[in-house]
Amino acid sequence: MPNRSIQKALAMLALALVMSACGGSTPTPEKLQTPVFHAAGNPGLLSDWNIAHIEDSVLVLNENVLPFDLNSPLFTDYAHKLRTVWMPEGVSANYTQNDALDFPVGTIISKTFYYPRLEGDTRDSLAVVRTDDYGRDYKNTGLDLAGLDLANVRLMETRIIAHREEGWIALPYVWNEAQTEAVLKRAGDLKNLNLVNAADGVHTPFPYIIPNSNQCAGCHGTNSNTREIKPIGPKARHLNKNYAYADGIQNQLAKFTKAGYLTGLPPMGEVAKTANWQDMTLSLQERARGYLDINCAHCHSTVGPADTSGLHLEPSTKYGSYLGVCKVSVSAGAGTGGFLYDIDPGHADTSIIPFRMNSIDPGIMMPELGRSTIHAEGVALINAWITQLDGNCGDPQTGN
Amino acid sequence: MFAKGLIQSTGIARLGLGVTLGLGCVGMLLTGCNGAEQAHDPAIIDASYQEILQTQLLDAKPGDVIIIPEGVFSFDRSLSLTVDGVTIRGAGMDKSILSFKGQVAGAEGLLVTASDFTIENLAIEDTKGDALKINNGNNIIIRGVRTEWTGGPKTSNGAYGIYPVQTTNVLMEGNVAIGASDAGIYVGQSKNVIMRGNRAEYNVAGIEVENTINADVYDNIAIHNTGGILVFNMPNLSQEGRNTRVYNNKIYDNNTKNFAHKGTAVASVPAGTGVAINSNDFVEVFNNEIRDNKTANIIVSSVYSTNYSSSDMGDGYDAYPEGIYIYDNTLGGGGTSPDGLELKALKLAMFGIGGALPDVLWDGYADTDKTVDGVMPANLRICVNNGDAGVLNADGPNGFKKPHMATEDHQCDLPKLPAVVLESAQ
Numbered sequence A: 001m002p003n004r005s006i007q008k009a010l011a012m013l014a015l016a017l018v019m020s021a022c023g024g025s026t027p028t029p030e031k032l033q034t035p036v037f038h039a040a041g042n043p044g045l046l047s048d049w050n051i052a053h054i055e056d057s058v059l060v061l062n063e064n065v066l067p068f069d070l071n072s073p074l075f076t077d078y079a080h081k082l083r084t085v086w087m088p089e090g091v092s093a094n095y096t097q098n099d100a101l102d103f104p105v106g107t108i109i110s111k112t113f114y115y116p117r118l119e120g121d122t123r124d125s126l127a128v129v130r131t132d133d134y135g136r137d138y139k140n141t142g143l144d145l146a147g148l149d150l151a152n153v154r155l156m157e158t159r160i161i162a163h164r165e166e167g168w169i170a171l172p173y174v175w176n177e178a179q180t181e182a183v184l185k186r187a188g189d190l191k192n193l194n195l196v197n198a199a200d201g202v203h204t205p206f207p208y209i210i211p212n213s214n215q216c217a218g219c220h221g222t223n224s225n226t227r228e229i230k231p232i233g234p235k236a237r238h239l240n241k242n243y244a245y246a247d248g249i250q251n252q253l254a255k256f257t258k259a260g261y262l263t264g265l266p267p268m269g270e271v272a273k274t275a276n277w278q279d280m281t282l283s284l285q286e287r288a289r290g291y292l293d294i295n296c297a298h299c300h301s302t303v304g305p306a307d308t309s310g311l312h313l314e315p316s317t318k319y320g321s322y323l324g325v326c327k328v329s330v331s332a333g334a335g336t337g338g339f340l341y342d343i344d345p346g347h348a349d350t351s352i353i354p355f356r357m358n359s360i361d362p363g364i365m366m367p368e369l370g371r372s373t374i375h376a377e378g379v380a381l382i383n384a385w386i387t388q389l390d391g392n393c394g395d396p397q398t399g400n
Numbered sequence B: 001m002f003a004k005g006l007i008q009s010t011g012i013a014r015l016g017l018g019v020t021l022g023l024g025c026v027g028m029l030l031t032g033c034n035g036a037e038q039a040h041d042p043a044i045i046d047a048s049y050q051e052i053l054q055t056q057l058l059d060a061k062p063g064d065v066i067i068i069p070e071g072v073f074s075f076d077r078s079l080s081l082t083v084d085g086v087t088i089r090g091a092g093m094d095k096s097i098l099s100f101k102g103q104v105a106g107a108e109g110l111l112v113t114a115s116d117f118t119i120e121n122l123a124i125e126d127t128k129g130d131a132l133k134i135n136n137g138n139n140i141i142i143r144g145v146r147t148e149w150t151g152g153p154k155t156s157n158g159a160y161g162i163y164p165v166q167t168t169n170v171l172m173e174g175n176v177a178i179g180a181s182d183a184g185i186y187v188g189q190s191k192n193v194i195m196r197g198n199r200a201e202y203n204v205a206g207i208e209v210e211n212t213i214n215a216d217v218y219d220n221i222a223i224h225n226t227g228g229i230l231v232f233n234m235p236n237l238s239q240e241g242r243n244t245r246v247y248n249n250k251i252y253d254n255n256t257k258n259f260a261h262k263g264t265a266v267a268s269v270p271a272g273t274g275v276a277i278n279s280n281d282f283v284e285v286f287n288n289e290i291r292d293n294k295t296a297n298i299i300v301s302s303v304y305s306t307n308y309s310s311s312d313m314g315d316g317y318d319a320y321p322e323g324i325y326i327y328d329n330t331l332g333g334g335g336t337s338p339d340g341l342e343l344k345a346l347k348l349a350m351f352g353i354g355g356a357l358p359d360v361l362w363d364g365y366a367d368t369d370k371t372v373d374g375v376m377p378a379n380l381r382i383c384v385n386n387g388d389a390g391v392l393n394a395d396g397p398n399g400f401k402k403p404h405m406a407t408e409d410h411q412c413d414l415p416k417l418p419a420v421v422l423e424s425a426q
Helices: A004-021 A213-220 A252-258 A284-296 A306-308 A350-356 A376-387 B004-010 B009-014 B017-025 B049-059 B341-353
Strands: A052-056 A058-061 A066-068 A080-086 A108-118 A129-130 A142-144 A152-164 A169-177 A180-183 A189-197 A203-210 A243-246 A248-250 B063-067 B071-074 B078-081 B088-089 B096-097 B103-110 B117-125 B132-149 B162-173 B175-177 B181-190 B191-198 B197-202 B205-210 B215-220 B221-223 B228-232 B244-247 B251-252 B273-278 B279-288 B290-293 B296-301 B320-325 B330-332 B360-362 B383-384 B389-394
Touching: A004 B181, A004 B244, A142 A152, A152 A180, A152 A203, A152 A213, A169 A213, A189 B096, A213 B049, A213 B078, A243 A252, A248 A252, A248 B389, A284 A376, A306 B132, A306 B162, A350 A376, A350 B221, A350 B383, A376 B071, B049 B071, B049 B078, B103 B117, B117 B389, B175 B181, B181 B191, B191 B205, B197 B205, B205 B215, B205 B221, B228 B244, B273 B279, B296 B330
Parallel strands: A108 A129, A129 A189, B063 B088, B071 B096, B078 B103, B088 B117, B096 B117, B103 B132, B117 B132, B132 B162, B132 B175, B162 B181, B162 B191, B175 B197, B181 B205, B191 B215, B197 B221, B205 B228, B215 B244, B221 B251, B228 B273, B244 B279, B251 B290, B273 B296, B279 B320, B290 B330, B296 B360, B320 B383, B360 B389
Antiparallel strands: A052 A058, A058 A142, A066 A080, A080 A108, A108 A152, A152 A169, A169 A180, A189 A203, A243 A248
16 A cells, blocks of 8 residues: 555554644644635635644645545546645534535635655656656655655645635645745646656656646536536545545544544445556546546536536446437547447447547647646556446447 | 726726727737737737636626737637627627637637627637537527638648537528538527528538428538538437528538548548538428539438448437438539549449439438338428439449439429528528
8 A cells, every 4th residue: 555654654644733722732832733724815825824834844734634535536637635624713624425525605615636756856857757656746644845865755736725705715726946935826737747757667757737817717617517627636536535544444434533624424335436446446437437437527527617528427326328428429520530439339349438538739739738648558457347338339430 | 897997907097098998999908009910910919908808708698798909819728608798799700810729728718608609700620629609508699700720621620610519599690600620500409590691611511400390591602611501410319400491592612521520420521511401301402502612512312321420329219311302503513523432433434434324313211111112202202303413323222333313203293391480580
């Protein structure tokens, strides 16, 4: 389990936070660091939100900032992600079954994108490591920014979504080269990086794209009619996983509840659970549907921005044409790859979905945003799933 | 508001220009006042404008007018607007040019998800995907916009030029679309649309109305596309289209080889198609000048004779074209050299080497569940009352075995559709 050390590290942090929240220990006042919720305006610096601070070249989460993880994460060019949630005192999220948890006004959710650096590289190196190993990312309780000769990371951006009276706002902050501060870049940005495959040492240059604020809404405006911005990851089914906290393995939803961040959690038996797409003990079907859920369904839902396509990849979509099975494309353009069906059962090599996942051409690729590289392992999963599907799409001339 | 937008944008400040910029010589920003010609020199394309414009789009408030100055501006990422009530206005479709030649990310040039939106007098060039997409908005005006892939018709061009989808009350006028590998000027899954005075050339589909209810398409020019004007209904969508009027258009020489990606609906359109109606209902085609489209001036067909039907096309999808009324068009010179071996053979067999397919080609698919004693209810018929225009029934349901002339069968009239009423078009 490559994530163990990050989890331990964060767990220690979380424990410390819980203890301090419970009055179990009293940190010295000058060390108390509490997030600052901005009810209006667009704070220019990430530090204005005060969700973390840098101490001896370590990025440390501030008081009551709770890290979390998802069963299956969105793929973003192999970036590692540190997700956090914070709420002001006296409020908590209400449990919801399908949508994101009903977070109260005042909630700040952050997602920091970073990469492990290549061992021994200088800070100005554009090389970042493609690896699932989080083991070297952390020092004690925080992200290790310096790490002498090992384990240092390159911070790319921190995305904040915060719940204001008038709704959620989404703001992208881009970390400076010195890794001391992240600056608001509402128009987005582009950073050229060099992805180094830890396994074979192959270098792949790619443009790491920081979305503009509207593009944040492009994914987070999950209902294309209201266009209201909402968190995507922190849904009960995605959060429903164990996390190795220092005080023992614990379910994240239970932890949220204990921390006072969640009310109304039903018995765990009633809470859905997205498959971890990497969990080989689960069926291909579960893993593939879990992957499609977190990577696609925020747009490809019955109310999402991609409802124009008639392709709905939510977990509730039944196996059939709305899931893409034998479904012809509506407006895919170059995205068809010359193929007729989104999913051609038994034939991954003639199915549109893996074709589009396997492209980095902006006119072809899916998702449209958020990646400049191919998620080879994700493509392999969807290919494997489609390959073992039965059925055939009939004769296009007769429809029979 | 314009001045405010400029002041706020840091890029302008960097250029050291004053507050009064908004009043007059906007072109100076880039090239000096007489710089319109210079601005087309790629050597002085301004890349810093990307952040300026995107920030203006982010900061826009309802009622704002965002001015695009004269010049060629390059972008490597998509632009997007989500604020209602905004107008984006350039200095002209040949003067204010947004070039996406170096685009590395984003599925379109400009994505708008907002209502009460107007865009006019500018060009969007060489996007990797769609040029201008407007997804889910009401009261949209697209006027004097040019979308173009400057390397001519190529499969590698982006799919759609002007692409409003799931919109209501849409006016598209005076636009130009060139080189789209799907549709140049398109509207889909929308309601209440007027497309007029546009010019579409060298696209696969010049002008296309898809799954749309109530559209008037008139005074347009569609030339040198694969298909001039298409009215389609695609399966698996939440809305089926009906009630489209295509009139007073000039639809000539749409004989460009189909360069769509295989698997798209328009990939099934034969080169040499003037007007094509596919699986759509209540479509009126009249007073158009349709000529020299070498497969057929008008094709009426079902999804079943295309290559993109499937066994599961969604609940209740109606695959048949019904209530089609073709009259008073000026037709000529069509069908002389149809695209595809089957149609070539058909032409040769029925009309000889020097002959031509008739003006109207019908694939022959009809919904037998609706016929009474083999006859369609009157309002669902395909009626061609267009002088001496002939109708060929290609006998698709029987494997195209016995194609035959059916001009007499289709001599009928239908009630005329009401005009689309659109406030912005008054």
